[in-house]
Amino acid sequence: MSRRKFLIGMGGIAVASTPGMLLAARSRLKVGIVGGGIMGASIALHLAQAGADVTVFEKTAPASGATGKSFAWLNAFSDDAHYRDLRLQSLAAYHQLQAQMQLDITWGGSLLWKQEPEAAVKLRERALRLDRAGYRMRVLGPEEFSALAPNLVPGAFEAAVYAGLDGHLDPVQVTHKFLDEAMKYGAGVLYPCEVTDLKFSGSRLTGVATTSGEYSLDRLVIAAGVDTPTLAAKADYVVPLQHSPGILAHSVPLPALIRTVNEHLPVSFKQTSSGRIVGTDSSYAPEIPVHREILRGRQEFPSAELRSMHGRRILDRIATLLPGARGAPLQRLTLGFRPLPEDGFPIVGYVPGSDHVYIAVTHSGVTLAAIMGQLIGREILDDLALAALAPYRPQRFSDQAL
Ligand SMILES: Cc1cc2nc3c(=O)[nH]c(=O)nc-3n(C[C@H](O)[C@H](O)[C@H](O)COP(=O)(O)OP(=O)(O)OC[C@H]3O[C@@H](n4cnc5c(N)ncnc54)[C@H](O)[C@@H]3O)c2cc1C
Numbered sequence: 001m002s003r004r005k006f007l008i009g010m011g012g013i014a015v016a017s018t019p020g021m022l023l024a025a026r027s028r029l030k031v032g033i034v035g036g037g038i039m040g041a042s043i044a045l046h047l048a049q050a051g052a053d054v055t056v057f058e059k060t061a062p063a064s065g066a067t068g069k070s071f072a073w074l075n076a077f078s079d080d081a082h083y084r085d086l087r088l089q090s091l092a093a094y095h096q097l098q099a100q101m102q103l104d105i106t107w108g109g110s111l112l113w114k115q116e117p118e119a120a121v122k123l124r125e126r127a128l129r130l131d132r133a134g135y136r137m138r139v140l141g142p143e144e145f146s147a148l149a150p151n152l153v154p155g156a157f158e159a160a161v162y163a164g165l166d167g168h169l170d171p172v173q174v175t176h177k178f179l180d181e182a183m184k185y186g187a188g189v190l191y192p193c194e195v196t197d198l199k200f201s202g203s204r205l206t207g208v209a210t211t212s213g214e215y216s217l218d219r220l221v222i223a224a225g226v227d228t229p230t231l232a233a234k235a236d237y238v239v240p241l242q243h244s245p246g247i248l249a250h251s252v253p254l255p256a257l258i259r260t261v262n263e264h265l266p267v268s269f270k271q272t273s274s275g276r277i278v279g280t281d282s283s284y285a286p287e288i289p290v291h292r293e294i295l296r297g298r299q300e301f302p303s304a305e306l307r308s309m310h311g312r313r314i315l316d317r318i319a320t321l322l323p324g325a326r327g328a329p330l331q332r333l334t335l336g337f338r339p340l341p342e343d344g345f346p347i348v349g350y351v352p353g354s355d356h357v358y359i360a361v362t363h364s365g366v367t368l369a370a371i372m373g374q375l376i377g378r379e380i381l382d383d384l385a386l387a388a389l390a391p392y393r394p395q396r397f398s399d400q401a402l
Pocket residue numbers: 034035036037038039040041057058059060061062063064065066067068069070071072073074193194195196223224225226227228231245246247248336337338339360361362363364365366367368
């Protein structure tokens with residue numbers, strides 16, 4: 001069977017937000033989704049709303065992968081125009097979902113500031129460029145800065161920028177909301193239930209084998225985060241991901257101090273709607289001898305002492321910028337692994353040679369989940385290939401196919 005391939009421009013995205021219509025035509029298509037992270041959950045929601053027969057297979061628990069360890073800053077920072085537009089569309093899609101489902105999203109914008117003159121020039125230039133391209137940015141002086149974030153003590157800075165469209169959310173809560181809503185439309189969410197194999201008749205997918213038995217399926221979406229390569233290999237596709245660990249300290253809840261996402265590199269932080277300060281002082285694991293293992297592969301923190309040492313240091317650094325958070329007890333420190341494609345862009349679409357096995361793996365998956373759910377739901381149910389996803393196809397790496 002070969003899929004129809006229509007290319008629909010970015011304008012087509014708006015149509016996708018109206019479930020039903022064309023989608024109803026394939027309404028009982030049986031779609032399995034591997035992964036109960038925010039991507040799998042959003043895809044499940046949109047497919048189930050449109051009438052598909054959806055089953056989510058999650059090997060541990062919803063949001064237990066990268067999603068539960070994510071900073072969850074919703075933003076459109078990218079110098080690639082197509083990708084930036086996709087991210088902006090996702091921010092708009094979150095506004096729609098928030099209105100429909102009462103999602104708890106803080107639309108406080110983000111603040112970025114620099115002290116070093118050279119970095120400041122670059123930040124200002126980038127902000128002007130992005131603003132001209134439609135991603136609203138404002139360069140701030142010290143007075144405007146304190147008016148926006150009175151509890152921040154940024155120190156003397158050479159440049160500060162406010163990205164007013166940005167927001168942040170609690171990714172665990174939102175993932176559960178997506179799955180709960182999908183279940184209202186009849187989706188099954190199975191966990192713990194690991195997909196262990198893909199079943200084919202010739203080149204046609206017939207279903208999956210799981211730790212709870214076999215399921216027959218018409219389509220399979222692999223949204224398994226950093227585990228995507230293992231399953232995709234069973235469909236003869238090599239998913240090129242970078243290894244990218246990241247830690248985040250979470251404080252206990254504090255009174256409301258700040259609504260913006262704040263970035264004064266290497267420190268970035270936010271305050272969740274439940275009052276927790278969440279942040280980090282390094283977006284990667286520095287290359288020092290004690291990090292040898294973590295730089296090689298996935299692992300848990302070796303000890304509770306190490307967790308609290310990192311967590312305390314991060315919260316103390318944040319408190320130098322946000323004195324109201326001084327001494328806040330650490331609630332937990334997470335160590336997560338970003339599903340980061342080799343070239344930094346999402347990998348979304350049917351694997352080469354298959355009309356049945358679809359991959360959805362991306363960094364910034366929290367930002368992108370809202371729009372990805374819409375677009376992927378539409379591609380699968382309407383047999384479309386949308387231009388909005390054209391640059392992100394698995395085929396761009398197909399010279400690496402097994
Ligand atoms: C430290 C850190 C900071 C981040 N900051 C941001 C940010 O500020 N903004 C942003 O937009 N993004 C951010 N990200 C990236 C974002 O969190 C991820 O892109 C997103 O969570 C990916 O969601 P996902 O559903 O694709 O993957 P995951 O959340 O990893 O979900 C995949 C799920 O699949 C399950 N699974 C795997 N294999 C199987 C199997 N065989 N059978 C059944 N289930 C299986 C796993 O248990 C897991 O729950 C950050 C990530 C990290 C780690």
